[in-house]
Amino acid sequence: METYLNQGIKDVIGQFPVVGDILGEYDIGCVPCAVGSCLLKDIISIHGLSQDDERSLMARISGVIYPDQAPAAPIPVTETKPRPAAETPGCSPPMQKLVNEHVLIMRLIALIPRITENLDVQSKEGRQLIMEGVDFIRTFADRCHHAKEEDILLEYFDGTMDIIKTIREDHQTGRAHVRATVEALEAGDKAAVRQHLAAYGELLTEHIAKEDRILYPWMERQLSAPQIEELFARFSEKDDEFGDAAVRYEALIDRLEREFA
Numbered sequence: 001m002e003t004y005l006n007q008g009i010k011d012v013i014g015q016f017p018v019v020g021d022i023l024g025e026y027d028i029g030c031v032p033c034a035v036g037s038c039l040l041k042d043i044i045s046i047h048g049l050s051q052d053d054e055r056s057l058m059a060r061i062s063g064v065i066y067p068d069q070a071p072a073a074p075i076p077v078t079e080t081k082p083r084p085a086a087e088t089p090g091c092s093p094p095m096q097k098l099v100n101e102h103v104l105i106m107r108l109i110a111l112i113p114r115i116t117e118n119l120d121v122q123s124k125e126g127r128q129l130i131m132e133g134v135d136f137i138r139t140f141a142d143r144c145h146h147a148k149e150e151d152i153l154l155e156y157f158d159g160t161m162d163i164i165k166t167i168r169e170d171h172q173t174g175r176a177h178v179r180a181t182v183e184a185l186e187a188g189d190k191a192a193v194r195q196h197l198a199a200y201g202e203l204l205t206e207h208i209a210k211e212d213r214i215l216y217p218w219m220e221r222q223l224s225a226p227q228i229e230e231l232f233a234r235f236s237e238k239d240d241e242f243g244d245a246a247v248r249y250e251a252l253i254d255r256l257e258r259e260f261a
């Protein structure tokens with residue numbers, strides 16, 4: 001079993017497709033995940049299952065991989081100290097700050113289909129509207145929010161882990177879509193503006209769900225109380241760099257929601 005614990009999850013599912021179905025029953029969505037290079041042992045650890053769920057999950061996977069063997073003793077994949085169940089991860093002040101920022105980012109993303117539906121990229125007003133959205137994404141979502149993740153939060157963790165690499169890659173892909181949006185706008189290419197903003201919205205929706213549901217709860221369990229305190233102080237320093245940005249950008253979203261209701 002040790003061999004499979006250290007194998008990429010897509011490889012394991014490739015050899016034993018039923019493993020993907022079993023993980024899905026525990027709300028672990030490795031089959032639809034576009035990356036899927038996480039190791040099986042990391043998947044079990046990161047999703048913060050209760051110890052009972054972890055034991056039964058591992059027994060079922062073991063039964064699929066070694067159908068002719070008698071059920072093995074529970075395999076200790078994660079630490080044995082008591083942990084909260086995944087449904088009740090708790091949310092410390094610094095993580096709550098990030099989750100609240102996600103809410104505002106998701107409000108902008110929800111507006112993208114309506115904003116781009118009747119967009120006039122030839123008019124000054126149409127271009128200004130897109131640039132307001134781009135400014136929100138670049139300043140609030142990227143320089144303020146993603147910078148808190150990349151420059152502060154992720155630095156507390158092993159950067160070689162697939163989940164950490166995936167988070168950084170998602171941010172880069174998002175930036176590429178924003179650059180392409182601006183280029184398309186300058187070229188007056190409405191279809192490309194719509195395409196890149198839609199792709200950005202899709203990417204960030206999945207990315208934020210991954211962070212809220214999996215990454216942040218897992219990180220909460222790894223960080224010590226002093227680290228959580230330090231994190232909050234460093235996030236607050238980052239917020240100070242942006243002054244009243246949170247208030248200004250919330251006002252922008254309020255206005256766009258009224259305009260595109």
Ligand SMILES: [Fe+2]
Binds near residue numbers: 146149167171207211
């Ligand atoms: Fe992120």
Ligand SMILES: [Fe+2]
Binds near residue numbers: 098102145149211
């Ligand atoms: Fe985030």
